[in-house]
Amino acid sequence: MTTNPTLHIKQVQISLHSEPMLAIDRSIAPGEVLTVMGPSGSGKSTLLAYLAGFLSPTFKAQGQVFLGKMQLDTLPAEQRGLGLLFQDPLLFPHLSVAGNLRFALPRHARHKQSQIREALEQVGMADFETRDPATLSGGQQARVALMRLLLSTPRAVLLDEPFAKLDTALRQDMRTLVFSQLRDAGLPALLVTHDQADAEAAGGPIIELG
Numbered sequence: 001m002t003t004n005p006t007l008h009i010k011q012v013q014i015s016l017h018s019e020p021m022l023a024i025d026r027s028i029a030p031g032e033v034l035t036v037m038g039p040s041g042s043g044k045s046t047l048l049a050y051l052a053g054f055l056s057p058t059f060k061a062q063g064q065v066f067l068g069k070m071q072l073d074t075l076p077a078e079q080r081g082l083g084l085l086f087q088d089p090l091l092f093p094h095l096s097v098a099g100n101l102r103f104a105l106p107r108h109a110r111h112k113q114s115q116i117r118e119a120l121e122q123v124g125m126a127d128f129e130t131r132d133p134a135t136l137s138g139g140q141q142a143r144v145a146l147m148r149l150l151l152s153t154p155r156a157v158l159l160d161e162p163f164a165k166l167d168t169a170l171r172q173d174m175r176t177l178v179f180s181q182l183r184d185a186g187l188p189a190l191l192v193t194h195d196q197a198d199a200e201a202a203g204g205p206i207i208e209l210g
């Protein structure tokens with residue numbers, strides 16, 4: 001079995017108009033979730049944008065990011081191999097559930113209907129292949145978004161308040177599902193959240209910005 005690389009965030013400092021905004025120096029092991037908390041405006045989304053490779057040039061960043069031996073901060077966003085999960089599932093409305101999952105597969109694997117079927121079975125949605133995303137509940141959309149993320153075989157994952165739009169009853173189930181899937185896939189992950197219960201469910205170290 002291949003081991004995924006560790007994500008190293010090395011002495012990263014981000015400033016806005018010459019004012020230091022945040023500093024972080026952490027490594028995230030495969031299967032570990034680092035939770036970043038902090039008040040509104042402390043720079044949580046800025047940190048994710050920096051790691052993902054779409055930080056606005058208004059900000060100045062120093063430091064380095066490595067995924068194993070691969071230096072990420074010098075690569076364009078699409079070459080970083082990161083998977084993103086947001087508050088909004090962001091499913092393509094013109095594709096079926098299966099179409100959304102197929103799109104995430106590497107080009108050479110798009111014929112593999114079995115992978116799509118297995119992914120849906122894992123989240124209890126075996127009968128949903130042909131469904132239009134607009135006809136799904138919020139929780140069902142979130143599960144499709146999670147499986148789409150995993151099928152895209154990311155090497156590390158960034159999560160931006162992924163449970164914020166789910167109602168309370170669903171939220172705990174989704175936390176359990178997301179964090180167990182990330183652990184099973186052995187992916188290093190960074191979670192940004194306001195919610196202490198998210199951080200506890202993630203089960204990893206917590207840092208506070210601001």
Ligand SMILES: Nc1ncnc2c1ncn2[C@@H]1O[C@H](COP(=O)(O)OP(=O)(O)OP(=O)(O)O)[C@@H](O)[C@H]1O
Nearest residue numbers: 016021038039040041042043044045046047056058
């Ligand atoms: N493109 C931009 N240009 C200038 N300033 C920005 C830009 N984006 C964000 N900021 C400022 O940078 C600071 C950090 O914003 P950021 O969105 O990272 O905070 P946050 O911790 O994610 O907040 P929230 O919890 O409200 O989402 C804020 O003061 C914000 O006003």
